[in-house]
Amino acid sequence: MPWRRRRNRVSALEGGREEEAPPEAAAVPPALLTSPQQTEAAAERILLRGIFEIGRDSCDVVLSERALRWRPIQPERPAGDSKYDLLCKEEFIELKDIFSVKLKRRCSVKQQRSGTLLGITLFICLKKEQNKLKNSTLDLINLSEDHCDIWFRQFKKILAGFPNRPKSLKILLNPQSHKKEATQVYYEKVEPLLKLAGIKTDVTRSTNVLAHSLHGVPHVITATLHIIMGHVQLVDVCTFSTAGKLLRFGFSAMFGFGGRTLALAEKYRWMSPNQRRDFAVVKALAKLKAEDCEISFLPFNSSDDVQERRAQGSPKSDCNDQWQMIQGQFLNVSIMAIPCLCSVAPRGLAPNTRLNNGSMALIIARNTSRPEFIKHLKRYASVKNQFNFPFVETYTVEEVKVHPRNNTGGYNPEEEEDETASENCFPWNVDGDLMEVASEVHIRLHPRLISLYGGSMEEMIPK
Numbered sequence: 001m002p003w004r005r006r007r008n009r010v011s012a013l014e015g016g017r018e019e020e021a022p023p024e025a026a027a028v029p030p031a032l033l034t035s036p037q038q039t040e041a042a043a044e045r046i047l048l049r050g051i052f053e054i055g056r057d058s059c060d061v062v063l064s065e066r067a068l069r070w071r072p073i074q075p076e077r078p079a080g081d082s083k084y085d086l087l088c089k090e091e092f093i094e095l096k097d098i099f100s101v102k103l104k105r106r107c108s109v110k111q112q113r114s115g116t117l118l119g120i121t122l123f124i125c126l127k128k129e130q131n132k133l134k135n136s137t138l139d140l141i142n143l144s145e146d147h148c149d150i151w152f153r154q155f156k157k158i159l160a161g162f163p164n165r166p167k168s169l170k171i172l173l174n175p176q177s178h179k180k181e182a183t184q185v186y187y188e189k190v191e192p193l194l195k196l197a198g199i200k201t202d203v204t205r206s207t208n209v210l211a212h213s214l215h216g217v218p219h220v221i222t223a224t225l226h227i228i229m230g231h232v233q234l235v236d237v238c239t240f241s242t243a244g245k246l247l248r249f250g251f252s253a254m255f256g257f258g259g260r261t262l263a264l265a266e267k268y269r270w271m272s273p274n275q276r277r278d279f280a281v282v283k284a285l286a287k288l289k290a291e292d293c294e295i296s297f298l299p300f301n302s303s304d305d306v307q308e309r310r311a312q313g314s315p316k317s318d319c320n321d322q323w324q325m326i327q328g329q330f331l332n333v334s335i336m337a338i339p340c341l342c343s344v345a346p347r348g349l350a351p352n353t354r355l356n357n358g359s360m361a362l363i364i365a366r367n368t369s370r371p372e373f374i375k376h377l378k379r380y381a382s383v384k385n386q387f388n389f390p391f392v393e394t395y396t397v398e399e400v401k402v403h404p405r406n407n408t409g410g411y412n413p414e415e416e417e418d419e420t421a422s423e424n425c426f427p428w429n430v431d432g433d434l435m436e437v438a439s440e441v442h443i444r445l446h447p448r449l450i451s452l453y454g455g456s457m458e459e460m461i462p463k
Contacts, residue, residue, distance in 0.1 A: 047065065053141035054140060054141070058073045061140065067095060068122075069091070098122050098158075099125055100122075101122055102196075104121045117148060120152055125228070132217055132219050135225060167199065168201070169202070170204065190223075213339045214454030231453060232452070233454040236446065237445075239444050239446065241444075247435065248435065251431055252340050253430045256291045256332040258334065259428045264280040265279070265280035291333075293328070295325065295364065296401040328367070339351055361397075366391040366392075366393070368391040375389070376391075403439075
């Protein structure tokens with residue numbers, strides 16, 4: 001944490017001075033410059049300077065264009081006193097890490113709207129371990145209304161100047177997720193932070209795999225703070241089409257075992273999500289069968305000029321685009337444009353995929369025995385390589401065409417009775433939604449098509 005925590009109760013600092021620096025001011029006084037960060041601060045224009053109580057110390061506080069810096073005010077000591085220099089070490093926070101500011105007041109029961117002014121509270125986003133973010137506060141104590149008003153208005157002006165931070169949001173919420181506690185989690189943990197940041201909201205529903213992949217961890221506070229702080233990522237998106245007709249957009253898809261499992265689970269919506277998922281997996285494994293398919297794919301070309309041309313939507317060069325084709329009996333086919341981190345695959349269903357590198361992972365499980373396929377599935381939950389099986393093949397691709405060569409949807413109506421998919425249709429699992437298609441499906445990647453709130457690419461590398 002870049003500042004000292006408040007210890008116990010503090011008394012407010014009466015009065016105090018503030019100085020609005022002239023435009024030509026270009027440096028923090030030499031006494032404050034004791035580190036590379038402080039040396040860099042010398043080039044920043046000072047916006048305000050004043051005295052606040054932070055923790056239990058009266059501090060000289062400087063607000064510049066990029067940071068808030070402070071150091072305790074101490075009586076003069078002999079020069080070269082290293083212990084004194086250590087005690088007076090300057091601390092700072094970067095303004096980009098502040099997401100809200102409030103006037104701090106002490107209110108009695110009768111004073112519901114106003115009370116005794118104590119100072120200013122800054123709400124700050126901190127980085128923790130394992131890609132997590134945490135919200136914290138810093139109190140600047142001063143009883144002067146005029147003093148605090150000047151600083152408060154300057155902080156509000158600074159916060160309004162961050163362009164990527166949202167003013168209003170459409171919240172996608174799945175009430176069935178997290179053991180049906182998603183709604184409670186949202187209103188207890190997410191909504192208070194959004195209100196604190198002054199963001200207006202309108203709630204609906206969503207899925208969790210995309211959020212997990214974007215933020216690197218299934219941590220609701222981290223996801224909320226990425227939104228509040230305006231951390232934006234460009235993300236690759238897939239289109240799914242058949243016979244030239246667009247079916248939908250998406251980020252991941254499974255055909256075969258993955259599609260059939262979801263189709264079975266949809267028949268048991270009265271069960272809890274976890275029970276429904278486990279029941280469907282067991283039943284799909286009990287009736288495990290392969291799909292007779294022809295799969296065509298365009299290998300990923302990492303050439304910079306090709307990728308730049310495709311990112312700009314330029315026509316492809318036929319001579320450089322060599323389609324490949326494989327056919328046979330397949331238990332499962334996965335096409336992933338994102339890592340697809342989830343509870344059953346902490347490293348991701350496609351751990352080598354990134355959010356926006358212009359490629360998809362094509363993962364094929366050919367026909368094999370049930371015990372061997374179960375071993376493959378169990379590997380997703382471990383640190384071992386889930387693809388290290390002779391019947392599993394992986395490819396890095398830009399486009400895929402999956403063409404089933406039978407017309408029964410992989411089901412025997414006499415065995416499945418009411419649990420069959422639509423007649424002559426094959427079930428697909430696209431981002432957790434059931435998609436039923438009777439013929440070939442064409443999946444094409446569109447690099448960096450949309451912007452979503454999430455962490456940096458470095459933070460997304462699976463641990």
